[in-house]
Amino acid sequence: xxxxxxxxxWLTDMDGVLIHEGVPIPGADSFLKKLRESGRPFxxxxxxxxxxxxxxxxxxxxxxxxxxxxxxxxxALATARFLDDQRPDGSAYVIGEAxxxxxxxxxxxxxxxxxxxYVVLGETRTYSFEAMTKAVRLINDGARFICTNPDETxxxxxxxxxxxxxxxxxxxxxxxxxxxxxxxxxxxMMRTGLNAIGAHSETSAMIGDRxxxxxxxxxxxxxxxxxxxxxxxxxxxxxxxxxxxSKVVDSxxxxxxxx
Numbered sequence: 001x002x003x004x005x006x007x008x009x010w011l012t013d014m015d016g017v018l019i020h021e022g023v024p025i026p027g028a029d030s031f032l033k034k035l036r037e038s039g040r041p042f043x044x045x046x047x048x049x050x051x052x053x054x055x056x057x058x059x060x061x062x063x064x065x066x067x068x069x070x071x072x073x074x075x076a077l078a079t080a081r082f083l084d085d086q087r088p089d090g091s092a093y094v095i096g097e098a099x100x101x102x103x104x105x106x107x108x109x110x111x112x113x114x115x116x117x118y119v120v121l122g123e124t125r126t127y128s129f130e131a132m133t134k135a136v137r138l139i140n141d142g143a144r145f146i147c148t149n150p151d152e153t154x155x156x157x158x159x160x161x162x163x164x165x166x167x168x169x170x171x172x173x174x175x176x177x178x179x180x181x182x183x184x185x186x187x188x189m190m191r192t193g194l195n196a197i198g199a200h201s202e203t204s205a206m207i208g209d210r211x212x213x214x215x216x217x218x219x220x221x222x223x224x225x226x227x228x229x230x231x232x233x234x235x236x237x238x239x240x241x242x243x244x245x246s247k248v249v250d251s252x253x254x255x256x257x258x259x
Contacts, residue, residue, distance in 0.1 A: 004224055004246075007258065009041040009199035011073075011190065011218070014056075016209030016231020017252055018044065024063050025230050027253025032065055034259045041197040042071055047149035047183040047213065049076035049122035049164070050097040073193040075148040075183030076100040076122060080107045081192045082182050083146065087117055092146075093138050095131050095167075096122030100148060113138065121171065121179065122148040123164050132167065136174045145171065149183030151213075184213040190221035205246075207255065209233055215245045228252055 012018065018028040035042045044067050046056070053072035060067050076096070080103035083090060091110040094101055100122035101111060119135045139145050145168075152165035168179050183189050194201060201222035208214020209231020218225040227233060227245040230252070238248060249255060 005203045007203060007205045007224060009194070009197065009204040010035060010207065010259070011043045011045055011193060011204060011223070012207040012252070013209060013214045013231075014044050014046045014060075015048075017207055017228050018065060019060075019063060020230060022063065024065055025252055027251055027256060029065055030256050031252045031259070032067060034256055036066070036068075038259050040259065041199045043073045043193050043197060044071060045073045045184070045189070045193060047075045047151055047189075048154070049074055049079070049100045049148040049183075050124065051099045052102050053077070055099065071197075073189075073196065074099055074103075075189060076103040077196075078189040078192045079120065079122070079146060079148045079182040080104050080109075081196075082188060083107065083109065083118065083120075090117040092116050092118040092120045093135065093143065094120045094122070095124060095127070095135060096120065096148070097124050099123075115141075116143050118146050119143045119171075120146045120148070121164055121168055123151075123154065125161070127162070127167055132171060135171055139171065139175045139177050145175070145177050145179040147179040147181045147183075150181045150185075151183075185216040185220070187217050187221035190217050190223065194221070207252065211238065211241045211243075211245070215241075216243065219243055219245075226255060228254075 053069045057069045076099040084107040093113045093116040147168045150165040151163045153160040154163040205224040206218025207226045215225045225245040227248045
């Protein structure tokens with residue numbers, strides 16, 4: 001592998017890297033503490049668009065993990081940044097929770113079901129047939145279709161739940177229109193995040209537990225990538241992909257000394 005520049009900025013996924021089923025993964029607190037003390041730019045990322053950064057800051061704090069609000073980057077924020085760049089002061093019909101609606105309000109978007117520029121689909125625990133029907137009709141009438149992330153299922157204590165990607169497939173089947181996904185593995189989420197903290201891809205690293213989202217997005221954004229084995233990916237899974245992370249480590253604890 002060609003020599004890479006020293007890592008000056010860190011991006012890390014949340015679920016499977018820092019926490020697992022609401023419990024901190026050993027080493028996560030030490031990693032975050034060292035990042036804060038180092039003064040290096042960093043972001044904690046999540047494809048989940050339900051919560052605002054303030055919500056996630058509070059949830060992580062209750063678990064004993066301190067992540068400043070400005071160091072949290074969600075697919076909702078990436079979606080809002082994308083829409084603000086594409087069509088400033090536009091309008092959208094939104095299916096989602098506070099994380100998404102707040103992000104769109106903050107960029108000056110009008111949320112409406114009357115001739116919106118976009119239909120924006122995000123994560124929610126209360127997908128309704130009425131809302132999906134309205135989305136289908138608005139898209140058929142010319143609204144552009146945007147999704148926060150392509151994840152097809154989400155976790156719950158009872159088991160997997162249908163998530164944004166699954167609902168997007170239903171709407172696509174009904175309209176014939178494919179959405180644009182702003183979240184991982186789209187490297188757009190990485191690049192908008194790097195821009196938010198003034199970092200550069202050639203001196204940044206992405207840590208994740210999934211080859212098909214975290215590692216792929218980091219690699220396509222030009223960053224070094226670290227795969228941890230505390231989430232969904234097993235060591236034997238890695239060779240099944242046509243690309244590889246820069247390095248595979250057991251957990252976030254193995255990267256504390258890299259900061």
